[in-house]
Amino acid sequence: MKPGLVGFDLDGTLIDSARGIHASIVVACESLALAPPTLSQLRQRIGPPLPHYLADLLGLPQEGRQLLLDELVGRFRTHHDHEGWRGYQLFGGVTQLLHSLESLGWELHLVTLKPRPLAEQIVAECGLAPLFQIVPVSYTHLRAHETGRNL
Numbered sequence: 001m002k003p004g005l006v007g008f009d010l011d012g013t014l015i016d017s018a019r020g021i022h023a024s025i026v027v028a029c030e031s032l033a034l035a036p037p038t039l040s041q042l043r044q045r046i047g048p049p050l051p052h053y054l055a056d057l058l059g060l061p062q063e064g065r066q067l068l069l070d071e072l073v074g075r076f077r078t079h080h081d082h083e084g085w086r087g088y089q090l091f092g093g094v095t096q097l098l099h100s101l102e103s104l105g106w107e108l109h110l111v112t113l114k115p116r117p118l119a120e121q122i123v124a125e126c127g128l129a130p131l132f133q134i135v136p137v138s139y140t141h142l143r144a145h146e147t148g149r150n151l
Contacts, residue, residue, distance in 0.1 A: 005109055
């Protein structure tokens with residue numbers, strides 16, 4: 001039987017992104033005089049896109065919440081996309097596993113909610129770029145698929 005293709009998520013599967021995300025949240029919060037969450041608090045929420053959990057994680061007030069959240073996310077992205085992502089760490093054994101799968105003929109795909117240019121930077125920095133086809137997925141598309149309707 002000939003191998004097929006296998007898809008991997010980036011965050012939490014191939015890389016531990018919590019420290020990089022946390023560093024960028026800290027910068028964004030401090031720039032707006034807000035108390036940042038601890039790394040431990042963040043690890044309990046990390047996974048969905050940032051706007052879906054950050055307001056509750058920080059305990060933002062309802063009044064003006066969306067404006068403040070938009071500003072926080074903008075500042076987060078500015079830091080994260082230039083510097084914060086460099087705090088990511090490849091999980092142990094991932095490189096060997098991926099090379100083994102490739103040598104057996106598996107086609108490797110990276111399926112991620114991250115913007116394609118950022119995903120490409122991350123896998124390049126980890127030395128994994130030659131192994132992957134990158135398949136960016138929008139959160140809106142993902143939610144539409146889950147609910148069976150267009151968003």
